[in-house]
Amino acid sequence: MKTVKAEIIAIGDELLYGQIVDTNSHWISQELDLIGVRVVRRTTVGDNRDDIIEAFSKAEQRADIVLITGGLGPTQDDLTKPLMAEYFNCPIVAFPEAVAAVTSFFQRRGREITPLNILQGHLPSCCTYVPNEVGTAPGMWFEENNTYWMSMPGVPHEMKKLMTDFVIPKLADLYELPVIVHQVIKTVGIGESWLADLIRDWENALPSHIKLAYLPSLGHVKLRLTGFGDDQVLLKNEIQHQIDLVYPQIKDYIYGYNDETLESAIGKLLKKSNKTLALAESCTGGYISHLVTSISGSSAYFQGALVPYHNQFKHEILGVSIATLEEFGAVSEETVIEMSKGIKKLFQSDFGLASSGIAGPDGGTEAKPVGTIWIACAGNGFVETKKLQLTQDRLLNIQLTAVAVLNLLRICFSKK
Amino acid sequence: MKTVKAEIIAIGDELLYGQIVDTNSHWISQELDLIGVRVVRRTTVGDNRDDIIEAFSKAEQRADIVLITGGLGPTQDDLTKPLMAEYFNCPIVAFPEAVAAVTSFFQRRGREITPLNILQGHLPSCCTYVPNEVGTAPGMWFEENNTYWMSMPGVPHEMKKLMTDFVIPKLADLYELPVIVHQVIKTVGIGESWLADLIRDWENALPSHIKLAYLPSLGHVKLRLTGFGDDQVLLKNEIQHQIDLVYPQIKDYIYGYNDETLESAIGKLLKKSNKTLALAESCTGGYISHLVTSISGSSAYFQGALVPYHNQFKHEILGVSIATLEEFGAVSEETVIEMSKGIKKLFQSDFGLASSGIAGPDGGTEAKPVGTIWIACAGNGFVETKKLQLTQDRLLNIQLTAVAVLNLLRICFSKK
Incomplete structure (x- = not known):
């Protein structure tokens, strides 16, 4: 079986000058890796004719795709389309279907279309037009010079949709790709090195065609198992067998597999048991509510959230007693307990979660430095609390607290 | 003055396979941009002799540095050092100072040194050894083939220290660098092509040493002006003059400059006028509250937020009338008006913002398809509303609505 080689070219001065982070190339690398296509090079070039043409010509020598x-924007500094037309020596012409798509895109939004926008439906005559359902710059597929080419907008969600809906299925059609099976075990509440210690014997006994990678991110560690072979079913079974072997050692930390997120796992738990949730977020400022409601269908179990950013509202709306706030302060176990009970009552939910802390960078004291955060989970007849001591970074503290709060709910579920 | 051209080469299979995000190339781009060195290309290659040698040879033709x-790790798959020795045709020899540094690095940490680690002090004889104080792989500086070369470890904090302590001062010594000034105008509420139409005459009249770039992202368009010259003060004044010229045509859309975000701009407006804000978020689910509270010091003007995810709570906590909800539905101008007034009252704030809509992917009807969203801003004695018709994508709808809501507050400010 031939290795299919891919090359990624990112175009834009704003990338070279460091004004925009190129997240696209990394994402494409990951997606191609998953289907067994090998990325042999990534190149970033500026908005410059000679550099772009040279990048095309070199890529063509090295890669299959x-x-x-x-x-691909509508303005003058966007060169990809004219240069592809030049490189493949075919004129730019109106693609009626593409013009109709861009026109309807503007109509649906009730906005007037400009001549510049209409030109986005004009493409090199030798390309296959690939509709972009979430933006105005179409995708373009070429089969030229014994190479496949796909041009996509730089806007990440537009590129991702074109990759997922068109490029990945197309490559699977065109090539007999090797069988690669990935399974990811998602864990939370344990650090990478502790996890590695727990599963060392299992890891050392893995067969050579199954590789393990530790992928840590914000309060989570993902364990990715990658198997290489030629029989999909066999390989899947083998990997599942390995997961079954390691499961008993780390089951308390596993919240899901593969695309599962902590918020989607929580959603499934709630839905399955027909329970509801409400949030009282002080230091997390609405971020947990955003995570929970980012899941489609969350209205089935999510009642609502309150962000009471001052003590007055913790008292008036949530019913936290003035005595508690005065004696222990807003950042205290006593306060988050009353917040979690108060929000449960306000929204008539089965679970009430609460956070209160000093996200920073200001507001720390000697007794309660920046990063001191109390969280609570109130259920029917119990409250669980936890104190976190996090970082100096405001956004990081918010994100880590959100993970800890959702994990606290997960733990409450397993206990009650 | 000659433009100094730089090229960045990142080496490692783990980058091409998407296992590690290459944050280094972006960071280096930013640093070089600040001192007026122009990055002409970024390349990522795998751990493969021919690819690396070819990248060296091409880079040498294009770049000064x-x-x-x-x-640069100690294991066999790390090829940079032997390949640089091969490419410049000079043997790898022990650098006593480098061997001493790596030995002392391990001693300080109380760890035993291995023969592999000692070899990290062996370098190509034609390089200048650059000490790495925070890691074991030394930096290497070469002046070969009329080009300057710097090899650094891939570990971000090690690379950054070598760049800051050695490379940047070295480049400032070697070259008389040009003066480059960037100014970014941040706009919201207008698409890229409309903006381009509005300012076409101004854009066409820009002097050739001032370049304009359109940088669109989620509901915003940034206009970046970059000036090249040799007098910093003069250039800054020239760019400011251009901003003053274009300002009257787009002033309604400008919310700030450079690092300003929409949420930080809103924060300044509120703080300056001593006004406060509260949010009633239905379809945005807490995301706007998260944006507002991501700004340090937001407690000075942010009172709080409510996410009433069901009609019952819109009525019970916010006081939206049952008649309104029944007659017009939750996604209606009438409902968001009552929500915005209700949240203003609940949190005793000067402004109340509200969102209610169908974020999707489910829940759409013929009359109110997915992406239909109503937003409102209530002030003292007035309410402004707006209907949005957005996309099929849930997260995108949430993000775009957040931008529209914050922009509605900005518009309310300018009107009242």
Whole structure:
């Protein structure tokens, strides 16, 4: 079986000058890796004719498929389309279907279309038009010079949709790709090195065609198992067997597998048991509510949230007693207990979660430095609390607290 | 004055396979941009001899300085050092100072040194040894083939220290660098092509040493003006003059400059006028509250937020009338007006903002398809509303609505 080689070209001065982070190339690398296509090079070039043409020509020599992002806007500094037309020596012409799509895109939004926008439906005559349902710059597929080419907008969600809906299925059609099976075990509440210690014997006994990677991120550690072989079913079974072997050692930390997120796992738990949730967020400022409601269908179990950013509202709306606030302060176990009970009552939910802390960078004291955060989970007849001592970074503290709060709910579920 | 051109080469299979995000290339781009060195290309290659040698050879043709990250670990798959020795045709020899540094690095940590680690002090004889104070792989500086070369470890904090302590001062010594001034105008509420139409005459009249770039992102468009010259003060004044010229045509859309975000701009407006804000978020689910509270010091003007995810709570906590909810539905102008007034009252704030809509992907009807969203801003004695018709994508709808809501507050400010 031939290795399919891909090359990624990102176009834009704003990338080279460091004004925009190129998250696209990394994402494409990951997606291609998952289907067994090998990325042999990634190149970033500026909005410059000679550099772009040279990048095309070099990529063509090395790769079977060239994926290009960026340089597709309606303005003069966007060069990808004219240069692809030049490189393949075919004129730019109106694609009626593409013009109709861009026109309807504007109509649906009730906005007037400009001549510049209409030109976005004009493409090199030798390309296959690939509709972009979430933006105005179409995708373009070429089969030229013994190479496949795909040009996509640089806007990440537009590129991702074109990759997922068109490029990945197309590559699976075109090539007999090797069988690679990935399974990811998602854990929370344990650090990478502790996890590694727990599963060392299992890891050392893994067969050579199954690789393990530790992928830590914000309060989570993902364990990715990758198997290489030629029989999909066999390989899947083998990996499942390995997961079954390691499960008993780390089951308390596992919240899901593969695409599961902590918030979607929590959602499933709530839905399955027909329970509801409400949030009282002080230091997390609405971020946990955002995570919970980012899940489609969350209205089935999510009642609502309150962000009471001052003690007055913790008292008036949530019913936290003035005595508690005065004696222990807003950042205290006593306060988060009353907040969690208060929000449960206000929204008539089965669970009430609460956070209160000093997110920073200001507001710390000697007794309660920046990063001191109390969280609570109130259920029917019990309250669980936890104190966190986090970092100096405001956003990081908010994100880590959100993970800890959702994990506290998960733990409450397993206990009650 | 000659433009100094730089090229960045990142080495490592783990980058191409998407296992590690290459944050280094972006960071180096930013640092070089600040001192007026122009990055002409960024390349990522795998741990493969031919690819690396070819990247060296191409970079040498294009750039004055080549910055290389990665491939410097002690194991066999790290190829940068032997390949640089091969490419410049000079043997790898012990650098006593480098061997001493790596030995002392291990001693300080109380760890035993292995023969592999000692070899990290062996370098190509033609390089200048650059001490790495925070890691074991030394930096290497070369002046070969009319090009400057710097090889650095891929570990971000090690690379950053070598760049800051050695490379940046070295480049400032070697070259008389041009003066580059960037100013970014931040706009919201207008698409890229409309903006381009509005300012076309101004854009066409820009002097050739001032470049304009359109940088669109989620409901915003940034206009970046970059000036090239040799007098910093003069250039700054020239760019400011251009901003003053274009300002009258787009002033309604400008919310700030450079690092300003919409939420920080809103914060300044509120703080300056001593006004406070509260949020009633239905379809945005707490995301606007998260944006507002991500700003340090937001407690000075932010009272709090409510996410009433069901009609019952819109009525019970916010006081939206049952008649309104029944007659017009939760997604209606009438409901968001009552929500905005209700939240203003609940939190005793000067402004109350509200959102209610169908974020999707489910819940759409023919009359109110997915992406239909109503927003409102209630002030003292007035309410402004707006209907949005957005996308099929839940997260995107949440993000775009957040931008529209904050922008509605900005517009209310300018009107009242």
